[in-house]
Amino acid sequence: DTGVSQDPRHKITKRGQNVTFRCDPISEHNRLYWYRQTLGQGPEFLTYFQNEAQLEKSRLLSDRFSAERPKGSFSTLEIQRTEQGDSAMYLCASSGRDSNQPQHFGDGTRLSIL
Amino acid sequence: GNSVTQMEGPVTLSEEAFLTINCTYTATGYPSLFWYVQYPGEGLQLLLKATKADDKGSNKGFEATYRKETTSFHLEKGSVQVSDSAVYFCARANYGGSQGNLIFGKGTKLSVKP
Numbered sequence: 708d709t710g711v712s713q714d715p716r717h718k719i720t721k722r723g724q725n726v727t728f729r730c731d732p733i734s735e736h737n738r739l740y741w742y743r744q745t746l747g748q749g750p751e752f753l754t755y756f757q758n759e760a761q762l763e764k765s766r767l768l769s770d771r772f773s774a775e776r777p778k779g780s781f782s783t784l785e786i787q788r789t790e791q792g793d794s795a796m797y798l799c800a801s802s803g804r805d806s807n808q809p810q811h812f813g814d815g816t817r818l819s820i821l
Numbered sequence: 822g823n824s825v826t827q828m829e830g831p832v833t834l835s836e837e838a839f840l841t842i843n844c845t846y847t848a849t850g851y852p853s854l855f856w857y858v859q860y861p862g863e864g865l866q867l868l869l870k871a872t873k874a875d876d877k878g879s880n881k882g883f884e885a886t887y888r889k890e891t892t893s894f895h896l897e898k899g900s901v902q903v904s905d906s907a908v909y910f911c912a913r914a915n916y917g918g919s920q921g922n923l924i925f926g927k928g929t930k931l932s933v934k935p
Binding site for chain 2: 711740742747748749750751752755763765798800807809810811812813814815
């Protein structure tokens, strides 16, 4: 069990640029979640996949955000035309088929918008 | 609404002191409840969980009991160590059992002094 892996760990970019983050869940975990965490706050839910299907998106996920999980394994989160307010830690979590299994989190990708 | 409220920090204790971090939740039904811990520079780690009323979750000397009547899940430890210094997050599942995304409190920062 190698845990949830996220890449990159840090991303610094200029406002208006596009960024893409990757998440590799624990193998055989069919559920994958994206959260956003800002300083001094708890993580806030963005979106959720079960296998390759994106089953839920929060209102926080504006139309500049898109997430995919094409083969039901790794997932990507893209932010287009980044804004200052997008600066945050982006967390990925995965859980298994049993509905009582807890979510396991990666170390996150910290995004800084200049 | 559906939310999680935990006591604000920071909390500063001396080594071997007793710790309580309060957490209350609002929800329809009886979702699973969790405590996650975030050590400096690391991702969220599951500390303990409880899936139904009167369940007690425990791990590493920490305990929390699912209290339906008071809608609470307070975290306790009898004797804290310097290595327990971290941010602690209370969370609940958004749906029944452990399904769906997690709803987090804002986190409580704990500093333990030698």
